[in-house]
Amino acid sequence: MAIGLMVVVFGVALFLQGLELGIFPIGKNLSNEFARKGSLPLLMIFGFSLGFAAVIAEPALIAVASQAEVISEGRINGMTLRVLVALSVGVVVALGVVRILLGHALHWYMIIGYIIVVIVTFFAPAEIVGLAYDSGGVTTNIVTVPLIAALGIGLAVSVRGRNPLIHGFGLVGLAVMVPMISVQVYGILVYSFGEARELGQAVVSAVPAAPPEVVENTSDSLVLGMLRDLLTMFRDVLPIIAVILIFQYAVIRKHIAHVHKVMGGFVLVIVGLYAFVVGLKMGLFPIGQSMAEQLIGLDTWLYVYLFAFAIGFATTMAEPALIAIGQKAEDVAKGRLNANAIRLLVAAGVAVGITIGVHRIISGDSIHYYIMAGYAVVILTTLLAPKYIVALAYDLGGVTTSEVTVPLVTALGIGLATQIEGRNVMIDGFGLIAFASIFPILSVMLYAIAVELINGRQGSHP
Secondary structure, X not given: OHHHHHHHHHHHHHHHHHHHHHHHHHXXXXXXXXXXXXXXXXXXXXXXXXXXXXXXXXXXXXXXXXXXXXXXXXXXXXXXXXXXXXXXXXXHHHHHHHHHHHOOOOHXXXXXXXXXXXXXXXXXXXXXXXXXXXXXXXXXXXXXXXXXXXXXXXXXXXXXXXXXXXXXXXXXXXXXXXXXXXXXXXXXXXXXXXXXXXXXXXXXXXXXXXXXXXOXXXXXXXXXXXXXXXXXXXXXXXXXXXXXXXXXXXXXXXXXXXXXXHHHHHHHHHHHHHHHHHHHHHHOHHHHHHHHXXXXXXXXXXXXHHHHHHHHHHHHHOOHHHHHHHHHHHHHHOOOOOHHHHHHHHHHHHHHHHHHHHHHHHHOOOHHHHHHHHHHHHHHHHHHOOHHHHHHHHHHHHHOOOOOHHHHHHHHHHHHHHHOOOOOHHHHOOOHHHHHHHHHHXXXXXXXXXXXXXXXXXXXXO
């Protein structure tokens, strides 16, 4: 465990350094060049291509799509679902770019969007709701979040009259929301008109029961196994790199400034991310899984709730993408926000959300009512919150469902649904990721509302 946690620290350090050298500069430079060209169609095509490429090869989405095929008894096609989610994210990033250029505030987009989410959830079959929300959560990974955020902030800085805090953030929040709608609509259609089919034991076994091994041996060689995993990570980000290179050299027709630094940054991001994930699997995942199994066996559920809260808080505080976005928010807010306070608020939100999600599994309640009530409160809070915090709050909700949180939270949900009598793993085991997304949005916006109220009272009583 100690060695694993040391590897985690090393991985985070490399990852953050790689972001500063490679991903943030390339996102900012591309935004500046497109803004200088003043071509809206080009910007939309780039936004769509970046969003689609970032999601189509996402490993977590591939896993969720295979689980959706099992849960629907073959009604839902895994590849169709992946393409649908990738198209949704591509379209929403393109529209998000237009929003920044037009200078629209994000809150009306999110309020109308989540009203649609709640309405669609009311009609969606129980078998698809948890996975639809999970598929929205897994669209934002540790590499794509900083890149999409860099694109939005870069555009907001480049366009005169735009505020980086109000207009620059929000692309990640939109990328999380829209797949929730499209997947549920798809689920309604296939459950209304599709037919179930036999899948066989081989496909049913695709639903994971536990996180994978730290490094799988290849031909009994640990080194070859590590190299294979590193190459797999490179393969996953290859579509994103391809989109950047095509638009940089074929559309903008300029060489990348300090190309050696940018390339070095991307390498550091991949190696740092790999070290980080390996460290987590060595130090946190095994003990997390074994503790969950042992706690379920006790006479009281209190310790299960405490464990869910603690694991939600700890994994979120360690989330590299959250650290990066929090720091970027502090920079553009110019002293109005504190990166460490943001991390604490988001971690507390995730902890509360996962605890409530665990309670839903233990009690056997339907996810429909929890999700609809949660997003109804989010909509109300969005109306009341200061406008400078709304876009960032929604982005932070997306940041929490990355390579750190997703595997552990998924394993916890499946473990609980497997161990508790009368629970359906396919229906009750999924959906915790949705709870991990909702409550950070609330915690950040409620904090901003409280600060405004305190400042207002101090201003009225000098």
